Amino acid sequence: MESKHAPLPSFEEHASRLAGTHLRDLVQDDARGERLRKRMGPVLLDISRQKLDIAALDAVGAYIESTGWKAARDAMFEGKHINTSEDRAVLHTALRGGASRHPAAPAEVRREVADALDKMEALVNAVHKGEGESVGLIGGVTDVVNIGIGGSDLGPRLAVHALEQFHVKGITSHFLTNVDGQAATDLMNKLDPARTLVILVSKSFNTQETLLNGGVFRNWILKANDGDEKKTARHFIGVSSNVEAVQKWGASQILPMWDYVGGRFSLWSAVGASIAFSIGMQGFRDLLAGAAEADDHFRSAEWQDNLPVLLAIAEVWNRNILGRTSRAVVPYVDSLADLPSYLQQLEMESLGKHVHPDDGSEVTQPTVPVVWGSIGTNAQHAYFQALHQGTDTVPLEFIGLVKPAHPLRENHDVLLSNLLAQAAALSLGKTFDEALAEAKSGSEAERRALAAQRTFKGDRPSTVFMLDSLTPHSLGALIALYEHKVFMLGHLWGINAFDQWGVELGKVIAKQIYPSLANDKDAGDLGQFDGATRALIGAIRSRR
Numbered sequence: 001m002e003s004k005h006a007p008l009p010s011f012e013e014h015a016s017r018l019a020g021t022h023l024r025d026l027v028q029d030d031a032r033g034e035r036l037r038k039r040m041g042p043v044l045l046d047i048s049r050q051k052l053d054i055a056a057l058d059a060v061g062a063y064i065e066s067t068g069w070k071a072a073r074d075a076m077f078e079g080k081h082i083n084t085s086e087d088r089a090v091l092h093t094a095l096r097g098g099a100s101r102h103p104a105a106p107a108e109v110r111r112e113v114a115d116a117l118d119k120m121e122a123l124v125n126a127v128h129k130g131e132g133e134s135v136g137l138i139g140g141v142t143d144v145v146n147i148g149i150g151g152s153d154l155g156p157r158l159a160v161h162a163l164e165q166f167h168v169k170g171i172t173s174h175f176l177t178n179v180d181g182q183a184a185t186d187l188m189n190k191l192d193p194a195r196t197l198v199i200l201v202s203k204s205f206n207t208q209e210t211l212l213n214g215g216v217f218r219n220w221i222l223k224a225n226d227g228d229e230k231k232t233a234r235h236f237i238g239v240s241s242n243v244e245a246v247q248k249w250g251a252s253q254i255l256p257m258w259d260y261v262g263g264r265f266s267l268w269s270a271v272g273a274s275i276a277f278s279i280g281m282q283g284f285r286d287l288l289a290g291a292a293e294a295d296d297h298f299r300s301a302e303w304q305d306n307l308p309v310l311l312a313i314a315e316v317w318n319r320n321i322l323g324r325t326s327r328a329v330v331p332y333v334d335s336l337a338d339l340p341s342y343l344q345q346l347e348m349e350s351l352g353k354h355v356h357p358d359d360g361s362e363v364t365q366p367t368v369p370v371v372w373g374s375i376g377t378n379a380q381h382a383y384f385q386a387l388h389q390g391t392d393t394v395p396l397e398f399i400g401l402v403k404p405a406h407p408l409r410e411n412h413d414v415l416l417s418n419l420l421a422q423a424a425a426l427s428l429g430k431t432f433d434e435a436l437a438e439a440k441s442g443s444e445a446e447r448r449a450l451a452a453q454r455t456f457k458g459d460r461p462s463t464v465f466m467l468d469s470l471t472p473h474s475l476g477a478l479i480a481l482y483e484h485k486v487f488m489l490g491h492l493w494g495i496n497a498f499d500q501w502g503v504e505l506g507k508v509i510a511k512q513i514y515p516s517l518a519n520d521k522d523a524g525d526l527g528q529f530d531g532a533t534r535a536l537i538g539a540i541r542s543r544r
């Protein structure tokens with residue numbers, strides 16, 4: 001379909017000027033550095049190692065100003081139905097609106113969010129006191145298992161693991177996600193059913209993996225309770241927007257979710273109950289307050305100082321102007337090991353779209369890059385070779401902490417020196433002449449061949465996030481900044497960042513295939529499948 005949407009500008013003049021300018025020269029300009037290093041509360045963002053100069057930055061900023069981004073942003077905060085394909089508001093910001101200086105969501109939404117938080121608080125506090133019975137749950141809980149997938153897993157998992165130093169004593173959290181039965185079996189072997197509380201999290205309450213794993217755990221606990229269903233229900237809290245289905249399923253307590261919160265934006269709701277069970281309700285409210293600080297910043301700062309806008313500028317520059325196809329996220333913080341997979345869902349499920357929602361026409365520029373990564377320094381000893389000398393340029397995102405939670409100063413200084421060194425090495429590189437001067441022995445030809453292999457072209461861009469420390473507040477702020485970057489990119493690319501139709505087809509086909517594997521006697525009508533699927537079903541059945 002022919003598009004009526006104007007493509008992003010090519011910023012040709014700036015792009016060609018910068019093509020001839022090396023990052024090692026750009027980073028010498030202190031005035032430029034000041035424009036590209038900005039702070040919001042506990043988060044310092046440094047995009048000064050991106051291939052932009054002030055003129056290019058201002059050109060992209062002026063373009064963004066012309067797009068009506070502020071009105072689009074305000075429409076989201078106010079609850080307009082900006083998720084048009086599902087006719088829904090997008091109000092994850094309302095979940096932390098209680099801590100905002102300028103809550104913007106409709107009063108009714110604010111009320112139901114506050115009520116749900118209060119209900120969750122009552123459950124969490126009772127369980128922490130060992131008095132779960134007082135709220136209809138079991139007493140003496142030692143282990144909490146979050147069963148969910150995608151947004152019903154990744155956010156809570158990230159926060160629970162990131163905030164380990166804030167965990168309350170006596171409760172251990174676990175995450176059961178994949179439908180691979182090994183995970184459920186290993187967990188059941190480890191836990192005591194009498195002391196296990198399960199949070200079954202599914203916005204739709206229609207997700208195959210979650211319902212199957214929930215059933216496995218219910219049977220396990222039911223058996224331990226000698227078939228007593230009422231007693232068994234007290235081991236389960238259901239979190240869903242489909243309250244009726246949870247009631248039918250048989251959880252004793254239900255915490256709500258709403259259709260105006262997308263799964264990947266939902267950790268701030270009762271979907272994050274396992275976070276509250278891990279770090280206590282005050283910690284959970286601190287997480288919300290950090291996100292609210294980022295919300296207020298996004299809503300009030302001009303583009304030049306607005307971290308989500310600057311992040312979006314860096315991404316548009318890399319993706320649309322320089323044609324980069326992926327971005328690596330490398331936290332130099334072990335406890336943020338889950339951040340890359342969290343961001344994969346947040347960014348790739350939100351921005352992996354190819355049409356404009358208003359008329360279905362094709363977008364005229366690439367949208368989301370592949371997001372990947374893992375913790376440093378480990379990554380340096382695995383794939384950084386390719387990032388330094390491979391033929392593709394992959395923009396990186398480093399995350400570091402000024403103050404760690406542990407007392408091992410030498411470890412931390414070594415960790416941070418490595419982060420800073422990688423950002424420097426990737427951007428500055430090492431010239432052929434520098435490498436040649438280091439090659440002391442051998443013939444001229446041998447020295448030159450060696451120098452070529454030891455040359456680093458550099459000019460490889462990166463972003464650095466430096467957090468003062470890792471707390472519920474700073475983590476909440478960091479995640480919310482990423483959420484707003486996603487909003488900005490959806491706006492600039494003209495796509496709906498809040499639906500996810502692309503996950504449907506595979507789900508439908510999986511349900512069609514399942515009977516052919518489940519029924520050993522009768523393969524059913526294999527003719528409905530393509531040749532490759534038929535052959536693999538046959539191979540599996542013949543070797544069982």
Ligand SMILES: O=P(O)(O)OC[C@H]1O[C@](O)(CO)[C@@H](O)[C@@H]1O
Pocket residue numbers: 149150151152201202203204205206207210263264349500503
């Ligand atoms: O919370 P639910 O409804 O079980 O969905 C889990 C995940 O599945 C998805 O719908 C994708 O299949 C995600 O968007 C969502 O976070």
